[in-house]
Amino acid sequence: MSEWETAFQSGVVVWDWIIAIYLFLAGMSAGSVMISIYLKRKVIVGKPSESGILKATAFLAPFGIIVGLTILVFHLTKPLDFWKIMIFINPTSVMAMGVVLFNVYMAALFAWIGIIFRKQIVSFLKGRFEIVDSILDKLEAFENYLELFLAFLALLLAVYTGFLLSALPTFPMLNNPVLPILFLFSSLSSGAAACLLVGILVFKESPLSASVSWVHSFERPVVMFELFVLVAFFTGLIFAGGQSEQAAWNAISGGFWASWFWWGVIVVGMLLPLLMNALTPKSIRHGALYIFTVTSLSLAGVLMLRTFILYAGQLTVV
Secondary structure, eight states: OOHHHHHHTOTTOSSOHHHHHHHHHHHHHHHHHHHHHHIIIIIOOSOGGGOHHHHHHHHHHHHHHHHHHHHHHHHSSSGGGTHHHHHSOOTTOHHHHHHHHHHHHHHHHHHHHHHHTHHHHHHHHTTSOHHHHHHHHHHHTTHHHHHHHHHHHHHHHHHHHHHHHHTOTTOTTTSOTTHHHHHHHHHHHHHHHHHHHHHHHTSOOOTTSHHHHHHHHHHHHHHHHHHHHHHHHHHHHHHHOHHHHHHHHHHHSSSHHHHIIIIIIIIIIIIHHHHHHHHSOHHHHTSHHHHHHHHHHHHHHHHHHHHHHHHHTTSSOO
């Protein structure tokens, strides 16, 4: 058996790479929504429906949640019984509270997207469903409150995936209060990269637009703070001693997952995009190939971070 197969098929692992993809997609959805709401309120001049970044979010945010939840449902032992967790709510269950959050988030998200792209939706329906236009017209009066509520839900969703893992007391590396903060900043990082990638290359947002410039200026400090939180994450584990210290050293000091962390998460996912943004001439930074490369590296780094936290976090059991 190869080193890859050994690492990914360890008998200790309860939550595998499928869950890592789910965590990545949920975080990307939340991050893109938080960024787009800020852009709409503070940066975008003119009609928000014409912004390539907001068009990207209108696709990415629902896609991340729908695909992520679909993956999660079919990964369960009894996927056909998933509806029960939506009907029989257990307020003491982190998973059950997450389902409630997802439902409310999706409702608010679709309402917000409907308000922004109301004209396009009505034009597409060609008057066949007048009730849709009537509902969107009534919702538009509450747009400001809905937007603030959605931003709050997106923030909760970004940290929820961290709380979901930190609620596992048998794994000392995952049972870490810094984990939700780390997942919040990685969500913002992946949301920014996804918005730039799809907004510019698919929806033709100008690389010189105010929105793109703001996301670029926002992305760099987010990655720097993400690095700082990672240091705090492992420093806290090491200073805690015992099983927590052992879990930290197991993860970063040697072996497959240490290489995955240092070369994949840190070098490829964080340092390389930072260096490329700092050293590449502006004339090249506006090119499609450059944008695709940098954003893809950032997205790969976040996915590798979630995978690392999930697998390395399960190596040491209390």
